[in-house]
Amino acid sequence: MGLNDLLAIGVLAAFAVLLIVRTGTERRWPTALRALPAFTELRRAVEQAVEAGQRVHLSLGTGTLIGSESGPALAGLSALMRTTELTLESDRATVASSGSGAVAAASQDALRGMLGRLGSPGLYRWTNGRMLGPTPFSYVATLPTMLEGDRVSVNIFMGHFGPEGALAADMAARQKGFVLAGTDAIPSQALFFAIADQPLIGEETFALGPYLGAGGMQRASLRVQDLLRVALIVIILIGTLLRTFGIGL
């Protein structure tokens, strides 16, 4: 085990400890969320969809659940559970789509689990968690038919997307639906910025849960991320200054 491994374990352990400690103090000192127009607009759009009897669609991307693509997929699943709770009173349950069989299965499990926890297991339909196509562009090709047939008015794109994500978001925008989009891939974030009504930049993609009302550790994790970000900035600045003055690291 090298120095880098030790450092990584240390950072992860510090992250976990801070997360647990902050969660413990969350009730006494709740994390104040800064206003983000994207999430305010999303809540409004979801409420309107519920009132109008229209459907909320959550796209979990075209990535898989294995490897680096699993992070945004897990964030998307977390958002799916919160959206399911918000649309519980709707005539039309939230529908989740993906371009991977594993993510589709996970979305069905998340929907079933959440509806069970909310005391409405009878509302679960296995077709509400769908794989639209096994390749990125076949996913995009089948998306418009789904959006039109299911009377979708709110689209949340939350998962791993390549360039096909922009095309998917454009198709959703053409159906006159509200589009909020976030992903982990930086080039795709730039594409979403041009197309989505409300694009999410950087770590905002992982913050949807707390902004949709999730408390406890989800909310606390935002504060811990802020803390670690500040620490990283300080370390980068110190490193830059040291290198500038010729002190090698």
Place this chain on the structure above:
Amino acid sequence: MRTGLQIIWTAIAIGFGLIVLQGYFIDIPGLESLRTIILQWAVILAAAALLFGLGNLMAVHLAKIGGQEPGWPYSALLVVALVGTLIVGLLFGQESTLILSLFQYVQQPVEATLAGLLAISLTLGAVRLLSRRRDLRTTVFLATAVIVMLGTGPWLIGNNQGFQQIFTGARAWVSQVWATGAARGLLLGVALGATATGLRVLLGADRPYGD
């Protein structure tokens, strides 16, 4: 009973997650082989899940056809193409000329066309962006896009070396200094977000699975 199952699933998720995670940092022979087995299972399960996903796809579209819902002919075409390709693949093998032709002359052109549509979508998206969000961020975004496009490829109007050099230099400055720095900052944020999401699952706070 329900709580008992919840605890079991959560314990399994945490246990498997920790075994895979430790393998990145610590080299313990017994755990390392267990980690390899778990990762192999994950790959096999992902492949099996593809079949499950195809079953789900068929069920959704057969229901649309049965209910004569709007757009059902597209669903019928999808089912026919899916079943047809599957039968041809099973009968002639995945490396047969017929299957390769299907990919070469049907799937590849369709996907290439969709990829080509991306340029049009982005152009229209940029126009819509001007009418939808007129703020400083949008202005910077569009100005950057214009500079990068003008600085990429040949200069179209005559042989204007001066302008071309200015835009090529500006493009290099924007993409290599500003964009690279911003991308790294964003990546740090994404990494922190992904780590927090993973840790919440490992600590059992997020349970994106059934009970």
